Amino acid sequence: MKIYLSGPMTGYADYNFPAFHKYAKMLRAMGHEVINPAETTPDVTLSYETFMRADLPNVCKCEAMALMPGWEKSRGVKNEIFVGQACGLKFYAIENDKLVDVDLSAGKKFDKGKLEWAKMRWAELTEIMQVLQFGADKYGWNNFENVEGAEDRYKSALMRHIIAYIQGEANDTESGMHHLAHAGCNVLFLLAFKNRSKI
Secondary structure (H helix, E strand, O other): OEEEEEOOOOOOHHHHHHHHHHHHHHHHHOOOEEEOHHHHOOOOOOOHHHHHHHHHHHHOOOOEEEEOOOHHHOHHHHHHHHHHHHOOOEEEEEEOOEEEEOOOOOOOOOOOOOOOHHHOOHHHHHHHHHHHHHHHHHHOOOHHHHOOOHHHHHHHHHHHHHHHHHOOOOEOOOOOOEHHHHHHHHHHHHHHHHHOOOO
């Protein structure tokens, strides 16, 4: 089978050519004829558009396309898939050095590496927010930024709440809210100092 090897290049060391050569060798060892863009268009000084003009006609010369790891995030691969679909190619993903069938006819949304906010523990986060609101009602919003010696004082407050929880006390006597929610609030303050380069 004549296979076009498709994978990400931009942002990779050596334009990911070592991986292209590795998988081309693997596919050839399986008995396939391989068009490897790292071989057919090796000039990395070409503009993206020039590379695509040189590269895309080769897609239509093949019966199938093998998609290398990381293909989901590559703009070039998406263009190659579009042309491959128009030319009726079969699609395979390279997984664990094997070719696995890929169905690209269904709608796709690639969320790998993205934060899964739907899995956030909203009830627990709400408890921390309630502590923040309690403090804001008492001192004003973002007052923590202006506290003298804030880093050390909020580290101490964090430890007091953690220790109280470890010793079996559930709720803070002043706020009536859980010590762990107070601890979470102090962690947020310390993160804020880190992110704003105030420590």
